[in-house]
Amino acid sequence: MIKNLLFDFGDVFINLDKKAPELALSKLGIRVITEEMNNWHNSYEKGLLTTQQITENYLESFPQLTAFSFKNAWNSIILDFPEHRLNWILKLAKQKDYRLFLLSNTNEMHIEQVIKNMGAIRYSRFQNCFERFYLSHQILMRKPDLEIYDFVLQNDNLKASETLFIDDTLLNVAGAASMGIKTWHLEPGRDDVTQLFSLKKELF
Known part of the structure; x- marks a missing residue:
């Protein structure tokens, strides 16, 4: 479960x-x-x-x-944050059916650009959806190194078998899967995170 x-x-x-x-x-x-x-x-x-x-x-x-x-x-890599995805995660956080975490390979310049593009208030609303907001440059680890998945599991007392990791990069998904974490390799342009519960219903 x-x-x-x-x-x-x-x-x-x-x-x-x-x-x-x-x-x-x-x-x-x-x-x-x-x-x-x-x-x-x-x-x-x-x-x-x-x-x-x-x-x-x-x-x-x-x-x-x-x-x-x-x-x-x-x-130049940083584009838009669609409103329907923000609304989806805001609703999911409000329902409190799952513990929500974010784990991103990123860096200071990219996060600054994200905040500039989104606006500080909108970014803060997004960040506050998560129990923990793990950014690689802040925790000194990056995916797909196995230490980062172990760190998250240990730090938040999570069971791998009860955790679903969603990522668009196959290597990152493979790293998490090798730790026993359930995974969804989301393919941009084909999948949308808001389809999680319909596309991966067998996991729930």
Whole structure:
């Protein structure tokens, strides 16, 4: 029996354009994302690099960039948060049938952009739906590393078999499933989180 719902954020609630940053950087003359750059990104998501540090890394490596152009390219991934999804999670939180949690790989610049796009009050209404709001850069861990799922289970005293994890990334879903957590690999453009109880009714 599912008692706990653990949601991803991007492409589950908020829409993303995952190709946009790479496209924006290519227009600025950066056409290859190297392993070193991916390491910066992962470290930034884990809170091991500050916004200033990752910006300086880019500006030192690519002199054609400015802090402004880099930030715009970096944040181009963030799109809109549809109202029907916000209304759905607000209603679900009000019903109090499940314990609700959010677990997102994200970073300081992206969260700042999300708040700017949504507005602080709307963002706060969303955040307050959840018993715990886990952001990777704040807890110094990221999906799909198994330690992050173990941390959530232990920190909130959750049973894996009673917990459903919803994420749009297959690797993240596989990581959670290996811990015994029930999962839904939501496919953006085909699935919508608001269809949870109809598409995954066999879990409830």
